[in-house]
Amino acid sequence: YPRPDGDVYVCGEPEAVPIPEDPAQVEVDPRKTSNIKELAGLLSSRLAAAPTTKEQSCFLPISPDGLPVIGAVGGVDGAYVATGLGCWGILNSLITGKLVSELIADGSVQCGLDIRPFSPSRFVKASSKPQRKRK
Known part of the structure; x- marks a missing residue:
């Protein structure tokens, strides 16, 4: 997701995992972020050379049938x-x-x-x- 200020958000794929009771328990998986960076770098030499300024993990609201x-x-x-x-x-x-x-x-x-x-x-x-x- 390119942003007007030049930042680019690169996101991973949804994964079916249980949502913890405490949001503080949601952690970044370094293996997955490494894979995402590698894939982004294959798409663009600029992304390959760009510094990572933030890594985060979150849950996407997706229904069981994929529709809103x-x-x-x-x-x-x-x-x-x-x-x-x-x-x-x-x-x-x-x-x-x-x-x-x-x-x-x-x-x-x-x-x-x-x-x-x-x-x-x-x-x-x-x-x-x-x-x-x-x-």
């Missing part, structure tokens, strides 16, 4: 979710915000996009639990 999760949360009045965009979250934040704002303000999406494939309900199994109302 956008919409009302069933069973909780007035609750909405917008997640699961993975590494594209920042890029898609503007349209995601617009979609959710339309859902909240108007009760449906007004901009013409079909967000049914992104519904949180696709992960909910039928249940007989009563719905909760927000206080």
